[in-house]
Amino acid sequence: MSEAEIKNLEEQFEAKIAADEKIEPKDWMPEKYRKTHIRQISQHAHSEIVGMLPEGNWITRAPSLRRKVALLAKVQDEAGHGLYLYSACETLGISREQMYEDLHSGKAKYSSIFNYPTLTWADIGAIGWLVDGAAIINQVPLCNTSFGPYARAMVRVCKEESFHQRQGYEIMLSLCNGTEEQKQMAQDALDRWWWPSLMMLGPTDAASTHTEQSMKWKLKRKTNDELRQQFVDQTVPQADILGLTIPDPELKWNEETGHYDFGEIDWDEFWQVVKGHGPMNKKRLEDRKNAWENGAWVREAATAYARKQNDRKSKSA
Amino acid sequence: MKPIKELNPTFLTQEENKEHLINYLLETADNYLILGQRLGELCGHGPNLEPDIAITNISLDLLGQVRSFYQYIAQLKANQTTEDDIAFLRKEREYKNVLLVEQPNTDFGYVIVRQYFFDVYNRMFLNALQQSADETLRSLAFKGIKEAAYHERFSGDWLKRLGDGTEESHHRVQQAVDDLWIYTDELFHSTASSKAMMEAGVAPDMLQLREYYYEKVEQLLETATLKVPEVEYFQKGGKKGMHSEYMGRILAEMQYMQRTYPNSRW
Amino acid sequence: MKNEIPLWEVFIRSKNGLEHRHCGSLHAEDAEMALNNARDVYTRRSEGVSIWVVESKHITASNPDQSAELFEPANDKVYRHPTFYDLPDEVKHM
Numbered sequence: 001m002s003e004a005e006i007k008n009l010e011e012q013f014e015a016k017i018a019a020d021e022k023i024e025p026k027d028w029m030p031e032k033y034r035k036t037h038i039r040q041i042s043q044h045a046h047s048e049i050v051g052m053l054p055e056g057n058w059i060t061r062a063p064s065l066r067r068k069v070a071l072l073a074k075v076q077d078e079a080g081h082g083l084y085l086y087s088a089c090e091t092l093g094i095s096r097e098q099m100y101e102d103l104h105s106g107k108a109k110y111s112s113i114f115n116y117p118t119l120t121w122a123d124i125g126a127i128g129w130l131v132d133g134a135a136i137i138n139q140v141p142l143c144n145t146s147f148g149p150y151a152r153a154m155v156r157v158c159k160e161e162s163f164h165q166r167q168g169y170e171i172m173l174s175l176c177n178g179t180e181e182q183k184q185m186a187q188d189a190l191d192r193w194w195w196p197s198l199m200m201l202g203p204t205d206a207a208s209t210h211t212e213q214s215m216k217w218k219l220k221r222k223t224n225d226e227l228r229q230q231f232v233d234q235t236v237p238q239a240d241i242l243g244l245t246i247p248d249p250e251l252k253w254n255e256e257t258g259h260y261d262f263g264e265i266d267w268d269e270f271w272q273v274v275k276g277h278g279p280m281n282k283k284r285l286e287d288r289k290n291a292w293e294n295g296a297w298v299r300e301a302a303t304a305y306a307r308k309q310n311d312r313k314s315k316s317a
Numbered sequence: 318m319k320p321i322k323e324l325n326p327t328f329l330t331q332e333e334n335k336e337h338l339i340n341y342l343l344e345t346a347d348n349y350l351i352l353g354q355r356l357g358e359l360c361g362h363g364p365n366l367e368p369d370i371a372i373t374n375i376s377l378d379l380l381g382q383v384r385s386f387y388q389y390i391a392q393l394k395a396n397q398t399t400e401d402d403i404a405f406l407r408k409e410r411e412y413k414n415v416l417l418v419e420q421p422n423t424d425f426g427y428v429i430v431r432q433y434f435f436d437v438y439n440r441m442f443l444n445a446l447q448q449s450a451d452e453t454l455r456s457l458a459f460k461g462i463k464e465a466a467y468h469e470r471f472s473g474d475w476l477k478r479l480g481d482g483t484e485e486s487h488h489r490v491q492q493a494v495d496d497l498w499i500y501t502d503e504l505f506h507s508t509a510s511s512k513a514m515m516e517a518g519v520a521p522d523m524l525q526l527r528e529y530y531y532e533k534v535e536q537l538l539e540t541a542t543l544k545v546p547e548v549e550y551f552q553k554g555g556k557k558g559m560h561s562e563y564m565g566r567i568l569a570e571m572q573y574m575q576r577t578y579p580n581s582r583w
Numbered sequence: 584m585k586n587e588i589p590l591w592e593v594f595i596r597s598k599n600g601l602e603h604r605h606c607g608s609l610h611a612e613d614a615e616m617a618l619n620n621a622r623d624v625y626t627r628r629s630e631g632v633s634i635w636v637v638e639s640k641h642i643t644a645s646n647p648d649q650s651a652e653l654f655e656p657a658n659d660k661v662y663r664h665p666t667f668y669d670l671p672d673e674v675k676h677m
Contacts, residue, residue, distance in 0.1 A: 069384075079366050300483050
């Protein structure tokens with residue numbers, strides 16, 4: 001193809017997205033679109049899978065049977081969401097195995113929030129309330145993103161996730177209505193998860209490299225800072241209902257803007273965790289690698305068995 | 318399905334019968350609890366996403382059954398005992414699960430073999446329980462049997478894949494079969510309570526199904542190209558509350574919150 | 584050894600009377616496992632009463648480059664649609 005032809009195709013492609021038409025896997029797409037989507041969707045999938053680990057840490061210790069089944073179902077949903085997203089990504093011509101390899105080698109990233117430890121049961125509440133809360137804000141707009149398989153996966157994810165945040169908030173409510181000790185546990189969890197949750201919505205607009213292109217392709221509808229403001233605005237009243245204090249002395253309602261003002265985020269911590277220096281980075285990757293490597297003989301067995309069955313079938317035919 | 322026998326309406330008004338029924342319910346439900354707990358350990362660590370999700374489904378089914386059984390016990394006790402008191406606040410010797418279900422998740426082969434050995438039993442058991450003289454048990458069995466049938470299908474399919482897969486998988490899963498086989502017999506042991514319930518038509522006579530169980534399991538092992546182990550002695554004790562050393566740790570983990578923060582609501 | 588597990592497409596009938604609809608994909612080594620996996624992954628919330636699975640490689644898809652010749656010729660066959668025919672408003676049930 002000549003350069004002019006490619007340019008023409010690109011223009012048609014961008015016009016299609018601008019007109020809210022979806023792009024499907026076999027449609028022509030600019031290489032950059034493919035690459036960006038592989039990066040973002042696989043990162044999203046990895047976040048679901050690695051995200052199972054901090055919460056999985058409490059499945060065996062959940063304090064009641066009701067909480068245990070709810071948590072199990074929630075963590076299982078995350079496996080399902082990872083699966084939907086990996087499948088969506090595979091339509092772009094990359095295998096799940098390759099994506100795992102990229103995760104294990106550290107080449108691919110996942111959401112940094114999962115590099116913090118879950119120290120008490122209240123952390124399970126805080127994760128559901130705050131981390132899922134922030135995730136929903138990020139994810140809902142993706143149901144209308146331009147790449148068809150991603151948008152469809154997200155519709156399913158968002159539908160299933162509707163119980164996750166409620167599950168977390170209900171845990172917090174029980175703790176806050178409980179003994180003094182339980183309430184302290186809840187406050188401690190909020191203290192530890194608040195700032196990482198704000199960071200989860202991504203670097204500030206000034207430091208974000210992808211925003212403009214992502215907006216055009218509908219991978220983003222709002223900037224990171226707008227999303228963060230939305231998160232703070234919706235979460236502060238929820239904390240009030242719980243009777244908990246958000247660990248930010250600068251947090252206050254701004255009558256003029258109609259939003260909450262909040263304090264400076266420690267971006268140095270954020271970048272350190274992204275670079276692999278969070279408290280749990282090593283352990284999370286190790287757990288994922290172990291699961292995959294320890295499962296190798298199982299996957300090989302299933303492949304060998306399927307081959308044998310096929311051979312037997314064709315012989316008897 | 319119709320009950321084999323109608324339950325005498327005054328049966329449960331006698332303390333002794335009620336006590337036996339409660340024990341019998343624990344002997345059943347504790348298996349679900351401990352196996353569900355063991356499977357819960359695996360969530361997020363499976364050999365691939367699909368089997369990870371499937372194993373969690375089984376765990377959820379079992380824990381669902383546990384809750385129904387414990388709620389029934391709570392109702393029989395009528396003294397404000399809750400399902401969670403029963404699940405979390407007993408001492409080790411008071412748990413009546415068989416030794417099989419507390420065995421560790423050594424590898425995926427052990428998980429599948431343990432599951433299959435239990436599933437075949439559980440399906441036969443629930444099938445027979447659908448004719449219990451006790452109405453609540455009939456309805457619990459009716460719900461559980463569909464789940465159990467699927468569990469057996471899942472674990473049986475995997476057992477064939479691992480047995481007849483690669484040399485390595487064959488070797489590993491044979492090892493699991495050899496190690497876990499000695500725990501199968503206990504599934505069929507009767508206790509004072511199960512005998513009393515059998516006489517009342519509440520419990521099925523599992524001893525009658527023992528032969529059929531081994532026929533079925535041995536047949537699948539053969540299909541999976543696996544050898545049936547020869548054993549001289551089967552292990553037992555769980556039903557009497559004499560567990561393996563694993564049990565204390567399972568409980569320490571499971572009961573951690575309830576023990577650390579007594580009398581709290583979650 | 585590079586061991587890539589085959590990809591399958593999953594179609595689910597949500598209730599009798601409706602068609603099977605594509606709902607996603609998954610990996611499985613054989614058809615039996617694909618069916619079990621589909622049940623475990625895609626019907627956790629009672630989404631289905633029947634499942635079809637087909638290995639993705641067996642699907643033949645039309646080429647988007649040929650969309651014009653395949654689908655556009657239908658656009659001007661307006662006489663295939665009821666609104667093409669003018670009838671007076673008094674005519675009912677038609």
